[in-house]
Amino acid sequence: MKRPRALRWMGLVFLLSIMLLAMTGCSENIIVLNPKGPIAEQQRDLMIISTLLCCIVIVPVLILTAVIIWRYRDKKGRKAAYTPEWEHSTKLELIWWGIPVLIILMLAIITVKATYDLEPSKPIASSEKPLTVQVTSLNWKWLFQYPEQGIASVNELKIPEDVPIRFEITADSPMNSFWIPQLGGQMYAMSGMAMTLYLQADEVGEYWGSGANFTGTDFAKMYFDVEATSKEEFDAWVEEVKTDSPKLTLEGYKQLREPSTSEVQSYSAFPEGLFEMTVTKYAASHNHGLSWKNTQNFEFEDQVTR
Structure with a gap:
């Protein structure tokens, strides 16, 4: 009898030790x-x-x-009080x-x-001017447009540290969920809608981003690299993309939105109003925290879909 009891205690101590060891590094291993x-x-x-x-x-x-x-288990000589008539305290x-x-x-x-x-569309208090990044969910890739810089990228998101990022999020594919766990929670990307999400990286580093919603065959490959850099490095990257990368044309976007996976790509320019037209070609009346001028341009949609 003594040996099984000792083994039980040893097993309990062992399990508690494993749990404590696992918990000591949980904050580093669990990115949220x-x-x-x-x-x-x-x-x-x-x-x-x-x-x-x-x-x-x-x-x-x-x-x-x-x-x-343990106390009321079936055992000979049990000393626990037996009060079957007790009903209230x-x-x-x-x-x-x-x-x-x-x-x-x-x-x-x-x-x-x-x-x-x-509230996702609530601006982050900062002395820095927010950087706008327009995010489009495609099957099975992410398109990032930088309207102020005039460049775009696929499956690669670069942002300067300590600068609020104003994400405008939509989808030209089935609904997905835009998620960078170490920077903030998820925001749905939906066709015909544009959602606003403010996030900020407080330090230089590389982070993981993904689509957190099932969207078909290759949804598991729908992740992207997020790199927070210094402002100088971000500006240098923008200039490099403008100098060395091709332009994204309407025909190129039509091919890009076809269901397929993609490696990291960058573009030195993109069609004006591409994001807005992606939203309004499905529904012109729904947006979250956004206001656009001249969002109705169905000639653009005709050019893309032909």
Whole structure:
């Protein structure tokens, strides 16, 4: 009898040790817990606070479940009190109803506040002027247009550090979800709609971005590289693209939007109004945080679809 009990304790200690070792590096290995921008940091804190509040209920329940099973197990000489007529305790009722109600109220207050603070189209407070990047989800690739710089890229996103990025997101394909975990949460890319998402990278580095929605055969390959650089390096990259890369023509865009995977590409120019026309060719009345002039141009759509 002593040996099995000792083995059980050894097994328990071993499992706890493994869990502690795994948890020591979890924030580095789980990228959503290793934020590199102000939005992702707030979202990380919200997840941690919500988890800890829920643990106030969950952990005691799990512990009590194990204690009750052990104490009231079927065993000769069991000393646990047997009270089959017991049915009510005001003190216990207050505890197991009162504490969860308080936790739910706290979660509700925190969630409502965070919902307004983290509204995707809300600009990030900064002394720097936001950089606009127009994002188009294609099967199975991402097209990034920089309207102020006049360049575009496929599956490669470069941004300067400490500068708010104003993403305008749409789709010329089935609905997808634009996601850079270390910078912020997901935003759906939908045809006929343009969504606004503000993110920012606080430090130079390389991050992972992807499509987080099932879109068919090669959806698993629909990821892109995100590189946050210094402002000088970003400007140098823009000049390099303008000098060394070909232009994206209407015919080139027509080929690009065909279902296929793609390597990283860059373009020194793209057709004027390409993003706006991609949105309005499906529906001209839906946008989120955007306002355009002259968005109706069906001649452009005729040229692309012929």
